[in-house]
Amino acid sequence: MNIYLHEFKTKLRSVLIWSASIATLLFVFISIYSGFAKQSALLQQAMANFPRELLIAFGMENMDWSNVLGYFALVFLFCQICLAIQAANYGFGLVSIEESEWTADFLLAKPISRAKIMTSKVLAALTGLTITNIVVWVSSFICLAAFASGQDYPVNSLVVLLLSIIVFQLVFLSVGMVISLLVRRVRSVTPFSMGLVFGLYLLNAFGGMIGQTSLEIVSPFKHFDPYYIIKHTAWDLPLVLISVTVIVISVAASYLLYARRNIPSAV
Amino acid sequence: MNIFLRELRANIKSLLIWSFIVIVFNLVGFLKFSAYYNNPQMLAILDSLPPAMLSAFSMSAFNLTTVAGFYGIMATYFGLILSIAAAMWGSGVISKEERDKTVEFSLTLPVTRARLITAKTAAMVVDCLILLLITWGITLVSAQQYHPDGEFYRFVTIGMLAFLIEQMIFLALGIFLGCAVKKHKQAGSIAVWLLLGTYFLSILVGLNKDLDFLKYLTPFKYFDAAQLLHESRLEMPFVLLSVAIIAACMAAAYASYAKRDLYI
Numbered sequence: 001m002n003i004y005l006h007e008f009k010t011k012l013r014s015v016l017i018w019s020a021s022i023a024t025l026l027f028v029f030i031s032i033y034s035g036f037a038k039q040s041a042l043l044q045q046a047m048a049n050f051p052r053e054l055l056i057a058f059g060m061e062n063m064d065w066s067n068v069l070g071y072f073a074l075v076f077l078f079c080q081i082c083l084a085i086q087a088a089n090y091g092f093g094l095v096s097i098e099e100s101e102w103t104a105d106f107l108l109a110k111p112i113s114r115a116k117i118m119t120s121k122v123l124a125a126l127t128g129l130t131i132t133n134i135v136v137w138v139s140s141f142i143c144l145a146a147f148a149s150g151q152d153y154p155v156n157s158l159v160v161l162l163l164s165i166i167v168f169q170l171v172f173l174s175v176g177m178v179i180s181l182l183v184r185r186v187r188s189v190t191p192f193s194m195g196l197v198f199g200l201y202l203l204n205a206f207g208g209m210i211g212q213t214s215l216e217i218v219s220p221f222k223h224f225d226p227y228y229i230i231k232h233t234a235w236d237l238p239l240v241l242i243s244v245t246v247i248v249i250s251v252a253a254s255y256l257l258y259a260r261r262n263i264p265s266a267v
Numbered sequence: 268m269n270i271f272l273r274e275l276r277a278n279i280k281s282l283l284i285w286s287f288i289v290i291v292f293n294l295v296g297f298l299k300f301s302a303y304y305n306n307p308q309m310l311a312i313l314d315s316l317p318p319a320m321l322s323a324f325s326m327s328a329f330n331l332t333t334v335a336g337f338y339g340i341m342a343t344y345f346g347l348i349l350s351i352a353a354a355m356w357g358s359g360v361i362s363k364e365e366r367d368k369t370v371e372f373s374l375t376l377p378v379t380r381a382r383l384i385t386a387k388t389a390a391m392v393v394d395c396l397i398l399l400l401i402t403w404g405i406t407l408v409s410a411q412q413y414h415p416d417g418e419f420y421r422f423v424t425i426g427m428l429a430f431l432i433e434q435m436i437f438l439a440l441g442i443f444l445g446c447a448v449k450k451h452k453q454a455g456s457i458a459v460w461l462l463l464g465t466y467f468l469s470i471l472v473g474l475n476k477d478l479d480f481l482k483y484l485t486p487f488k489y490f491d492a493a494q495l496l497h498e499s500r501l502e503m504p505f506v507l508l509s510v511a512i513i514a515a516c517m518a519a520a521y522a523s524y525a526k527r528d529l530y531i
Contacts, residue, residue: 028471032471032478035477036475080469110321188455189455191359191455194459195284198347198348202347206343
């Protein structure tokens with residue numbers, strides 16, 4: 001419990017900053033929706049005339065611009081980038097920070113098992129991520145109510161989309177964790193998390209735009225494609241299962257690796 | 268000179284990883300292009316889409332069925348990758364000394380602090396140039412199979428110049444943060460915030476014409492790929508603005524590092 005509280009306290013500032021930034025991002029992007037609304041009606045018309053194969057080729061078959069949620073899906077993608085970086089930061093830093101700050105020997109000398117240390121740390125990070133998650137929920141509903149100019153939108157789809165956040169965060173948290181345990185030393189967290197998140201984001205952005213699916217199948221940005229979720233009011237289950245498998249394997253591997261990890265000490 | 272070589276060696280692994288990323292994106296991108304190459308149906312679709320939509324996906328003003336037009340779309344993403352690398356290197360090269368507790372050692376060397384920064388900056392500039400040349404080379408190699416014309420070569424050349432300026436802006440910003448930010452750990456995360464903020468801002472500007480004035484705040488908008496393609500020249504005011512940003516950052520970096528308190 002002490003470790004959990006200590007971890008949570010050290011993360012609190014960062015959690016608040018991330019939450020505030022993501023809320024601001026949502027606010028700024030959704031506030032310019034009214035200018036976009038006319039265009040989206042045109043787009044909806046244009047898309048109705050396209051043959052389906054071509055929409056698929058453009059990665060546009062899932063876009064639905066008939067209401068504000070089509071625009072929200074576009075905004076949510078940027079939200080996902082932020083959420084992913086936050087989760088990856090916590091994952092990469094979770095246990096590696098003790099080694100880079102030479103506090104690992106102190107921590108491991110405590111009368112608790114390594115598995116328990118790990119559990120407390122994961123739970124603390126998860127609490128932080130959940131706070132951000134809640135902030136995203138609240139600010140999404142508020143911004144949509146404020147700027148959607150009284151339009152109706154299917155609340156179910158929005159709820160299903162927002163529910164995906166927690167799994168999405170878990171993927172990056174656990175993958176970050178396992179990579180940090182696989183490498184010999186994590187000197188600085190940021191380059192790792194930037195590389196992971198932007199690598200996967202760009203892979204999906206490249207892939208979604210053109211041609212048939214190939215490499216982007218590994219990207220969580222593809223698994224939780226906001227356009228797909230909004231249009232079908234459901235997750236793309238086979239793809240989400242890839243994410244879930246990744247989470248399970250990464251978490252299990254992390255516990256195994258940490259249990260037998262060599263810990264460098266300052267002296 | 269020793270510091271310069273030392274930094275080059277220390278950064279080789281990172282350079283290799285970023286080169287690998289650039290090469291993979293290039294290959295994936297050109298693989299996807301084969302679906303577009305000389306396909307008039309695709310062009311008809313693109314013409315019927317509303318402009319804000321296209322600019323949201325940075326697809327406006329390009330004829331996707333030619334290799335030059337297609338590269339115009341990829342250019343945005345390459346600019347992003349190269350800028351991330353430059354910002355990470357810039358913020359890391361100074362602040363890592365305090366992180367790894369080696370700063371006392373390097374500052375007791377018989378060189379001034381200014382020369383230390385000069386050597387480190389030079390090493391990172393060289394790495395940025397190498398990464399840029401790799402991007403350039405792999406682009407030309409991948410494009411060969413689509414018989415590129417003179418327009419494509421002109422566009423790639425001027426595009427690389429634009430990338431170079433973007434890289435230098437973010438490198439200078441990173442170095443400035445490494446020198447000036449009190450807590451060495453925060454240099455990297457502030458650099459990330461700047462990158463994300465300016466990238467999102469560039470998308471926001473694309474979505475809404477009324478926000479056009481904001482483009483001065485985001486280097487990703489200084490050199491519009493479409494304009495590079497059609498007019499094949501850089502816009503002078505933005506070149507000057509970039510040079511001013513780089514000069515200001517470097518001057519501030521030297522000034523603040525000369526007086527820096529070290530946290531060891």
